[in-house]
Amino acid sequence: MESLKVIRRRIRSVTSTKQITKAMQMVAAARLRKAQAKLETSRPYAFKMQEILENLSTVSGFVENPLFKKRNEIKKTLLILITSDRSLCGSYNSNLINFTTSVLSQYSTPSIELGLIGRKGFDFYKRRSWPIKFNYLHVGGNIPFVQIKELTNQTVESFLTGEVDEVFLIYTKFLNIASRKIVFEKFLNIEKPQERKSAEVFDYIFEPDPAEIFNGLLPRYCITKIQMAILESGTSEQSARMLAMQQATKNAEEMVEYLTLVRNKARQASITKEILEIASGAEALKEF
Incomplete structure (x- = not known):
């Protein structure tokens, strides 16, 4: 899965494109x-x-x-x-x-x-x-x-x-x-x-x-x-x-929705990973 930084950059790029196609x-x-x-x-x-x-x-x-x-x-x-x-x-x-x-x-x-x-x-x-x-x-x-x-x-x-x-x-x-x-x-x-x-x-x-x-x-x-x-x-x-521009705008909106979902999943995975690391660290401290 792509990093959150890359996904956010793609969302900004597609959003910018959507604004252009909407104006056109x-x-x-x-x-x-x-x-x-x-x-x-x-x-x-x-x-x-x-x-x-x-x-x-x-x-x-x-x-x-x-x-x-x-x-x-x-x-x-x-x-x-x-x-x-x-x-x-x-x-x-x-x-x-x-x-x-x-x-x-x-x-x-x-x-x-x-x-x-x-x-x-x-x-x-x-x-x-x-x-x-x-x-x-x-x-x-x-x-x-x-x-x-x-x-x-x-x-x-x-x-x-x-x-x-x-x-x-x-x-x-x-x-x-x-x-x-x-x-x-x-x-x-x-x-x-x-x-x-x-x-x-x-x-x-x-x-x-x-x-x-x-x-x-x-x-x-x-x-x-x-x-x-x-x-x-x-x-x-x-x-x-x-x-054509109407369809391009619609495609951009769908892409933003998809990338937003991917970003949320990536954030969820990152948070879950951090929680697991904290829990593992806490369990390790109990053993001492």
């Missing part, structure tokens, strides 16, 4: 509330954007747009992965990286490039020499709109000029505090919005005309798609970090 849990909870509020106010906008495109698609018929064009031959694929910049969020990043690696295993290295948002994904794939088209670090799930627009325009331009033939997004969708899921979806070419039933279409008056408005909205739709993926990822990260 509270910070993550505050950031989660803020990120969740921002996400919940952005989702209706994204939903309405999709709804308007579907309405326009219905009233304007088929609209020719290069963003809809599917390439006959796929020579280059761009995979945009959104991870976090920091650790201490459980298996959040490792799950994303493992999923992405399984997707990459289906491609040959020259035929795919990575667009990386977040340091964890960048550090992992840079060490493994994967071709990286662009990276955005220190985002914390909150990239300024100007950078989101720049990132989206860069990606769309690469698609339109033929540098890449298809683009996919990999990110984590926030469901609730305890639940998230990894999403793998196509970004470009854009799947043509599903036409709505005539009874579901609102009676809009379009100026100048539906086709022109439709083509004008597509770039905004692309920006919204990237923005929502980043917001979903940022909220998921904070939720994962809060739960």
